[in-house]
Amino acid sequence: MRLDQKLIAEMIEPNTRVLDIGSGDGSLIEHLFRTRNCDARGIELDMGEVTRSVAHGLPVMHGDADTDLAHYPDGAFDYVVLSRTLQAVERPQEVLRQMLRIGRHAVVSFPNFGYWRLRMQLLLRGRMPMTEVWGRPWYETPNIHPCTVRDFFALCAEEGYAIRRWMAVDDKGDRAPWRRSVQLANLFGEQALFLLERRSSPVSGHGARGRPSPVR
């Protein structure tokens, strides 16, 4: 399991309902089921990964973060996870809204475009940065919406999302020590991880809020 997935799993309470968007090979949902007894399900765009996941006994459906979240009812999940996918979706803002409509919490991880190496490369070379995380040239990258830690803070403020927890990790995957400074995290964190909650008052016009979750 990837490091960011381990950190995500630590944010999720046992015995909860979880939807993992972009579930890949299904390792996070399997981990959540086996170790936390979660009712964890996945959505994945790559059909090969979907087939492998289902063949492995995991509940995964073929679908797209941009279009398929709209089909879930309000409050269907306790947590909706989007790991390392936000930067690749068509409409990040709308995806976040949908996540917090269908789930009580959203867990979002993304590679930080404010990381110092990226800044240095752009500053010194004047070319689009290339690192291990941002490994594909600008003309073929699926990452069409890169953002920084500070950008994400700003978006959450704009949308009125409550940030329950956040952290940045460095390129070795160690938790960054600059937890109290967003500025430092934005400079030294290679990846960021957020646990969001919608505030009690509605922030957008999506369906009825506060409706009891369907009991299953």
Place this chain on the structure above:
Amino acid sequence: MVPPPSVPVDAQAQPIGPMDQNPPQSTGHQHARFIDGLELECGATLKPLTMAYRTYGRLSEAADNAVLVCHALTGDQYVAEVHPVTGKPGWWDRLVGPGLPIDTDRFFVVCINVLGGCMGSTGPRSARSEDGGEPWGTDFPPVTVRDMVRAQALVVSRLGIDRLFAVVGGSMGGMQVLSWAATFPERVFAAVPIATASFHSAQNIAFNEVSRQAIFADPDWHGGRYWQDGLVPARGLAVARMMAHITYLSEEALTRKFGRRVRTDPAAPTGNGAGIGLFGEMFEVESYLRHQGSSFVRRFDANSYLTITRAMDYFDVAADHGGDLAAAFAGTSTRFCVVSFSSDWLFPTAQSRAVARALNKAAANVSFVEIETDKGHDAFLLDEPDFDRTVRGFLSGCAEHAGLA
């Protein structure tokens, strides 16, 4: 490939209730009789009701390992053994058997000939009343997919099974799976609707209508009372099958299998339209379809074909719930695995996706896979390793959640 068991593992040891289980009957198919019959959705009552079925594997003591396999339009209960009428291997012996994805070492597999069928279950070929009399023929009451499912539920209960571990089926079998999940949600732990839809599309109704008109146009049809003169509307039924068979394939599959290859067929019957070829030649695809047509009429009853195609046409799960498909599955705890095939144009992926999305809306636990293949609708009956792995993995995962050993 694992050879199909020629004899079902457990044919003689059924835990059957007090009712007469296998009275000698002309059909000779293993069956259960229900003296009280079944009231159909149309209001008519079929009394008594006979349902022919086969089982494979052994029912666990807790009766929690039963898998109901639902057959398609022209299938029957002989899912994993040599067919007693045609002598051919079971229609899903690739998938059902010891060690196979639907593992009979692990699961107790039940397959039941549908209501209205012609392989031993009550249908148009059955006598109208208990003491014999002439067959129902075209007077057989219209049945629905839900009637088929309710009739199956009687058999399942008779076998001592309260809740099915899984219901699995493709095409019309998939319609039955959806109908099971909507009608008896508490009796279905897992559901696998394959290459199917929540309603029969206008295009599919249109194809069925052409099939029916081909049967009506046969001079041996005799208004549906063909049995009186010992006839069958063989040509009409064969044309119906030929046309339908095209819809089960895909252009790629036909091209791959036959292309434009021509064969000389001196044995081709003259008359019967065979004379239109040049120099006694015919395209291989023509020869193939004729074979499909002629072998079909030997095992299938024309009135059954009409009854069952009509049931498919009526099928619309959402219609019973104010047009809202999600409402049909509201509050369900069944785990679903929806499967479609990329080149299936009879039940295209979009229709399966619509089912999956409705299940999402009902907050159901749903997996959805589209299998990449050029084999068309028939792919669910053919060798598709990804499909096999999907079924095996889904059932294993569900068995874990169900606490099955």
